[in-house]
Amino acid sequence: MDGIEEAYKDRLIVQRVNVQDSTGKYLAKKYGFLATPTFIFFDGKGQEAWRSIGGIDKMKIAQSLGSNQ
Numbered sequence: 313m314d315g316i317e318e319a320y321k322d323r324l325i326v327q328r329v330n331v332q333d334s335t336g337k338y339l340a341k342k343y344g345f346l347a348t349p350t351f352i353f354f355d356g357k358g359q360e361a362w363r364s365i366g367g368i369d370k371m372k373i374a375q376s377l378g379s380n381q
Contacts, residue, residue: 314374323377
């Protein structure tokens with residue numbers, strides 16, 4: 313995630329959530345994820361565009377942002 317966060321720092325907000333604390337438990341329930349890591353990509357309107365469980369596909373991020381990085 314660090315590489316993705318750095319590569320897209322001007323275009324992407326990365327929010328890390330600790331599912332062991334109360335906020336993390338709330339968000340896990342709200343967004344319906346049980347496994348970690350779970351990556352949820354939201355579009356510019358705050359709508360879920362896609363999610364990935366276990367690993368993250370850097371190409372999918374680039375495509376979602378309309379970038380060739």
